[in-house]
Amino acid sequence: MTNFDFSPYKGLYLKTAREYIVKIKQNVQILSKEPENMKAANVVYISSHSLGSQSTLTNFKNMESVCALIEHIFLKIKEGKLKISKDLLKALTNSITGLTNCVDSIDKVDKETDLSDIKTQLNKL
Secondary structure, three states: OOOOOOHHHHHHHHHHHHHHHHHHHHHHHHHHHOOOOHHHHHHHHHHHHHHHHHHHHOOOHHHHHHHHHHHHHHHHHHOOOOOOOHHHHHHHHHHHHHHHHHHHHHHHHOOOOOOHHHHHHHHOO
């Protein structure tokens, strides 16, 4: 990674990160009622990919790794290799909370929160 200063883009990052998290949350709620809804699964897949990519560019590694795990899980769902389950929904709800808290921390103190517990929970799926 270069020494490029991303601080001028912090506001844009925070705005779009929150928008992606809202999309993920809304579509996880849909999936909790309609586990076969592939449109909702695709929105989670795309939103997690997009948030992960912009987190990579801004060097927010914890956000990047959690989003990559969510993206991978939803790729498996799209391929029919994994089904929506109560355990998955619980892990996703915890992930959404963790991502939200992390974005809030980046906003307030320019530092990510520790998301290792969430990564461990997602890796078990």
